[in-house]
Amino acid sequence: xxxxxxxxxxxxxxxxxxxxxxxxxxxxxxxxxxxxxxxxxxxxxxxxxxxxxxxxxxxxxxxxxxxxxxxxxxxxxxxxxxxxxxxxxxxxxxxxxxxxxxxxxxxxxxxxxxxxxxxxxxxxxxxxxxxxxxxxxxxxxxxxxxxxxxxxxxxxxxxxxxxxxxxxxxxxxxxxxxxxxxxxxxxxxxxxxxxxxxxxxxxxxxxxxxxxxxxxxxxxxxxxxxxxxxxxxxxxxxxxxxxxxxxxxxxxxxxxxxxxxxxxxxxxxxxxxxxxxxxxxxxxxxxxxxxxxxxxxxxxxxxxxxxxxxxxxxxxxxxxxxxxxxxxxxxxxxxxxxxxxxxxxxxxxxxxxxxxxxxxxxxxxxxxxxxxxxxxxxxxxxxxxxxxxxxxxxxxxxxxxxxxxxxxxxxxxxxxxxxxxxxxxxxxxxxxxxxxxxxxxxxxxxxxxxxxxxxxxxxxxxxxxxxxxxxxxxxxxxxxxxxxxxxxxxxxxxxxxxxxxxxxxx
Amino acid sequence: xxxxxxxxxxxxxxxxxxxxxxxxxxxxxxxxxxxxxxxxxxxxxxxxxxxxxxxxxxxxxxxxxxxxxxxxxxxxxxxxxxxxxxxxxxxxxxxxxxxxxxxxxxxxxxxxxxxxxxxxxxxxxxxxxxxxxxxxxxxxxxxxxxxxxxxxxxxxxxxxxxxxxxxxxxxxxxxxxxxxxxxxxxxxxxxxxxxxxxxxxxxxxxxxxxxxxxxxxxxxxxxxxxxxxxxxxxxxxxxxxxxxxxxxxxxxxxxxxxxxxxxxxxxxxxxxxxxxxxxxxxxxxxxxxxxxxxxxxxxxxxxxxxxxxxxxxxxxxxxxxxxxxxxxxxxxxxxxxxxxxxxxxxxxxxxxxxxxxxxxxxxxxxxxxxxxxxxxxxxxxxxxxxxxxxxxxxxxxxxxx
Numbered sequence: 001x002x003x004x005x006x007x008x009x010x011x012x013x014x015x016x017x018x019x020x021x022x023x024x025x026x027x028x029x030x031x032x033x034x035x036x037x038x039x040x041x042x043x044x045x046x047x048x049x050x051x052x053x054x055x056x057x058x059x060x061x062x063x064x065x066x067x068x069x070x071x072x073x074x075x076x077x078x079x080x081x082x083x084x085x086x087x088x089x090x091x092x093x094x095x096x097x098x099x100x101x102x103x104x105x106x107x108x109x110x111x112x113x114x115x116x117x118x119x120x121x122x123x124x125x126x127x128x129x130x131x132x133x134x135x136x137x138x139x140x141x142x143x144x145x146x147x148x149x150x151x152x153x154x155x156x157x158x159x160x161x162x163x164x165x166x167x168x169x170x171x172x173x174x175x176x177x178x179x180x181x182x183x184x185x186x187x188x189x190x191x192x193x194x195x196x197x198x199x200x201x202x203x204x205x206x207x208x209x210x211x212x213x214x215x216x217x218x219x220x221x222x223x224x225x226x227x228x229x230x231x232x233x234x235x236x237x238x239x240x241x242x243x244x245x246x247x248x249x250x251x252x253x254x255x256x257x258x259x260x261x262x263x264x265x266x267x268x269x270x271x272x273x274x275x276x277x278x279x280x281x282x283x284x285x286x287x288x289x290x291x292x293x294x295x296x297x298x299x300x301x302x303x304x305x306x307x308x309x310x311x312x313x314x315x316x317x318x319x320x321x322x323x324x325x326x327x328x329x330x331x332x333x334x335x336x337x338x339x340x341x342x343x344x345x346x347x348x349x350x351x352x353x354x355x356x357x358x359x360x361x362x363x364x365x366x367x368x369x370x371x372x373x374x375x376x377x378x379x380x381x382x383x384x385x386x387x388x389x390x391x392x393x394x395x396x397x398x399x400x401x402x403x404x405x406x407x408x409x410x411x412x413x414x415x416x417x418x419x420x421x422x423x424x425x426x427x428x429x430x431x432x433x434x435x436x437x438x439x440x441x442x443x444x445x446x447x448x449x450x451x452x453x454x455x456x457x458x459x460x461x462x463x464x465x466x467x468x469x470x471x472x473x474x475x476x477x478x479x480x481x482x483x484x485x486x487x488x489x490x491x492x493x494x495x496x497x498x499x500x501x502x503x504x505x506x
Numbered sequence: 507x508x509x510x511x512x513x514x515x516x517x518x519x520x521x522x523x524x525x526x527x528x529x530x531x532x533x534x535x536x537x538x539x540x541x542x543x544x545x546x547x548x549x550x551x552x553x554x555x556x557x558x559x560x561x562x563x564x565x566x567x568x569x570x571x572x573x574x575x576x577x578x579x580x581x582x583x584x585x586x587x588x589x590x591x592x593x594x595x596x597x598x599x600x601x602x603x604x605x606x607x608x609x610x611x612x613x614x615x616x617x618x619x620x621x622x623x624x625x626x627x628x629x630x631x632x633x634x635x636x637x638x639x640x641x642x643x644x645x646x647x648x649x650x651x652x653x654x655x656x657x658x659x660x661x662x663x664x665x666x667x668x669x670x671x672x673x674x675x676x677x678x679x680x681x682x683x684x685x686x687x688x689x690x691x692x693x694x695x696x697x698x699x700x701x702x703x704x705x706x707x708x709x710x711x712x713x714x715x716x717x718x719x720x721x722x723x724x725x726x727x728x729x730x731x732x733x734x735x736x737x738x739x740x741x742x743x744x745x746x747x748x749x750x751x752x753x754x755x756x757x758x759x760x761x762x763x764x765x766x767x768x769x770x771x772x773x774x775x776x777x778x779x780x781x782x783x784x785x786x787x788x789x790x791x792x793x794x795x796x797x798x799x800x801x802x803x804x805x806x807x808x809x810x811x812x813x814x815x816x817x818x819x820x821x822x823x824x825x826x827x828x829x830x831x832x833x834x835x836x837x838x839x840x841x842x843x844x845x846x847x848x849x850x851x852x853x854x855x856x857x858x859x860x861x862x863x864x865x866x867x868x869x870x871x872x873x874x875x876x877x878x879x880x881x882x883x884x885x886x887x888x889x890x891x892x893x894x895x896x897x898x899x900x901x902x903x904x905x906x907x
Contacts, residue, residue, distance in 0.1 A: 034630060034631035035630065041630050044632075045633070047633065048630065048635070051636050177547070177550075181547070181550050181554075324528065325530065326527060326537055326538055327526070327538070328538040329541060330528075332541070339884065342883060342884040342886075342887035342888060343880045343884055344845065344858070346847045346850060347880050350866075355873055357559070359555055435646075440648070441648075442651055443650055445851070446650075446850055453654065457654065460658065471658050471663075472659050479647055479655075482646070482648055483643070483647060486645075487642065490645075
């Protein structure tokens with residue numbers, strides 16, 4: 001014991017101070033640890049610096065230093081007039097700015113476009129900020145009310161009837177088609193080998209058509225009566241409002257609990273009435289601007305917003321269909337999704353432009369923009385379906401089992417329990433699809449619609465502004481616009497992703 | 507005394523109900539009937555309307571038009587084609603052009619994508635920022651925008667053939683495209699190709715043999731010297747015996763254009779450049795995610811077993827990363843193939859451009875032509891997804907074992 005103590009050593013004086021550790025933070029630290037810490041790294045740093053030098057410096061020089069800022073025509077942007085190697089020709093953008101933003105939209109009516117964009121921004125911004133309340137109302141306004149208002153603002157025109165006459169018209173078309181099918185079968189039964197069978201089938205279908213005709217007769221009669229009166233729009237509106245309010249009241253639970261549903265539907269109809277009155281829809285509305293005059297950024301935004309708004313319901317329906325256990329619906333959903341996902345968008349646009357008109361009745365012409373919109377909606381819908389399906393798969397079975405244990409029906413389980421969680425899960429994926437949709441809208445320029453890229457390409461053909469740097473200037477301008485939108489959306493999706501995964505961070 | 511477990515009752519009615527209507531039972535059957543009726547109605551409407559419309563426009567339905575003469579020229583053909591050939595041949599020409607630009611695009615996209623991914627993963631701060639800027643800029647601009655940019659701005663700004671940019675005096679870049687030397691087959695071509703094919707097959711066999719030896723007997727066989735000999739020394743020896751397999755015909759500037767060599771049209775160059783740079787940005791992200799998905803502990807475990815850094819990467823990290831990388835990578839290849847249809851915007855004669863574009867406007871057979879075009883792309887993507895599901899099945903099997 002004692003020799004252990006005697007052999008121990010106790011230091012009597014302080015050690016000399018060691019130098020401070022090498023700094024690993026700040027700019028110097030960054031240089032030391034990540035840029036110049038080894039010969040290879042030094043080489044790589046030089047390589048990176050060279051790459052940046054040869055891309056950034058010429059671009060800045062082109063866009064700012066060597067740029068021409070004012071002028072009347074191409075003469076200002078020619079090197080021999082300016083006296084130096086000319087970079088970007090900004091007067092060309094100034095001259096073409098209205099065309100790039102509005103296309104050939106009449107100058108006197110451009111306030112309508114601006115108003116629509118303003119409305120969109122006012123509705124969209126609160127929707128994007130998670131902290132603000134009333135998301136349901138906001139989403140309803142943006143996804144349902146805004147598209148309708150925007151249509152009447154941008155396109156113009158008024159309405160001749162309302163819900164009642166539209167429903168009656170649709171049902172009548174449906175009925176005529178059924179009767180037509182029955183007649184076709186009856187005529188072909190005279191020549192066919194299985195004539196009697198066809199005759200029976202045809203008579204059954206024709207009978208069905210007649211039954212439907214008499215079932216919807218009160219509706220069509222009421223429609224014709226209302227059209228006869230002077231105030232057709234408002235009478236129709238009042239009748240529709242009364243019927244819809246009654247239905248929501250009964251569905252909402254009658255006298256006991258239906259008050260809330262009744263109040264909200266009455267409020268909706270009052271809002272619709274105000275909009276109709278404000279925009280004078282009952283007296284023809286604003287002057288019509290046909291879609292072949294639309295162009296530029298306006299078309300890009302219209303196509304992408306319509307695609308976003310219409311593709312989501314299609315996607316949700318297809319995703320639910322694909323998860324359904326009912327065989328036919330599942331098979332149809334799978335085939336539909338895989339078909340649209342397997343073909344390029346450009347063939348879809350060709351399909352919508354050249355093939356769709358053949359499938360519609362001869363007297364039924366569809367606007368070129370609407371055709372492209374239909375194609376884009378189906379195409380994007382299939383992609384959204386796969387996104388939504390991912391979200392649905394991420395919801396644990398226990399959620400729907402708990403809902404079933406509470407006695408909720410399939411519809412209530414899906415709409416109240418499963419879908420809200422699933423959609424919240426996949427917001428980043430949905431936003432990423434929207435980014436690719438926004439980029440894909442440029443393809444409509446191939447089917448003779450003038451979106452931002454199409455207008456840009458058209459403006460290159462103007463001899464008044466043809467200079468060596470015109471094309472580069474135009475691409476720089478359009479590129480900045482596209483980049484701002486896409487980059488903004490991708491940052492937003494990252495932000496949402498971080499928010500959703502907040503509990504998983506450590 | 508053992509008792510047999512009782513068989514469950516057959517419950518045939520329940521099973522039929524389940525097959526016909528899923529979980530929803532007879533309700534499901536009713537829903538299906540309603541759905542089938544609606545689908546049938548839509549189908550009837552489409553067929554009857556299409557028939558009436560075609561009659562009005564005096565267009566005969568059917569694929570008979572494929573045997574008619576096309577009567578227009580195509581500026582890039584891989585097989586011989588003249589204006590007097592049929593529309594069927596136009597279809598094949600367009601399909602081959604689509605495939606060639608896709609293959610070239612896929613090759614360069616993979617190379618650029620892997621390089622950018624390595625840049626992004628590099629410990630060098632500046633280089634990883636450069637990679638990030640590349641990915642962000644390219645991904646946030648539409649592909650059509652980039653194709654038009656290369657075609658209308660960059661390639662149009664190149665000098666004319668007389669002042670073309672020379673690459674070591676072999677290839678020439680001008681606004682009329684890229685002119686490269688064209689190979690001309692000589693007498694030694696056939697033996698050379700035969701030996702090359704033999705070398706490839708033999709090295710593959712050797713590779714499989716070495717793998718089997720490694721997995722079954724734990725025996726490490728060094729095969730690279732013999733592979734090198736098979737792939738390079740043997741063809742070289744054939745060249746010495748039989749003479750050169752092919753010679754190159756160099757392009758010469760004559761008058762206003764080049765004579766000799768083969769010209770790659772500017773549309774092809776623009777499309778290939780845009781497709782490969784665009785897809786490379788997505789591939790870079792996929793590769794980066796794949797490599798980051800391998801846990802750090804795997805690398806550490808490898809080095810604690812005494813494997814060298816290269817061996818750890820080759821044997822442990824890359825195989826695991828590939829499992830994550832391959833499915834989305836295939837998806838990107840498929841996307842590139844589908845995106846090559848944007849060729850129609852700059853007039854590169856791909857399937858959509860010559861068949862769904864020019865042929866459609868000449869014949870008016872919209873239904874047949876668009877169905878054929880969509881069918882081709884659909885077939886390609888369904889084949890790819892079938893191959894991918896086989897791959898997924900093999901991966902899951904190897905993980906389970």
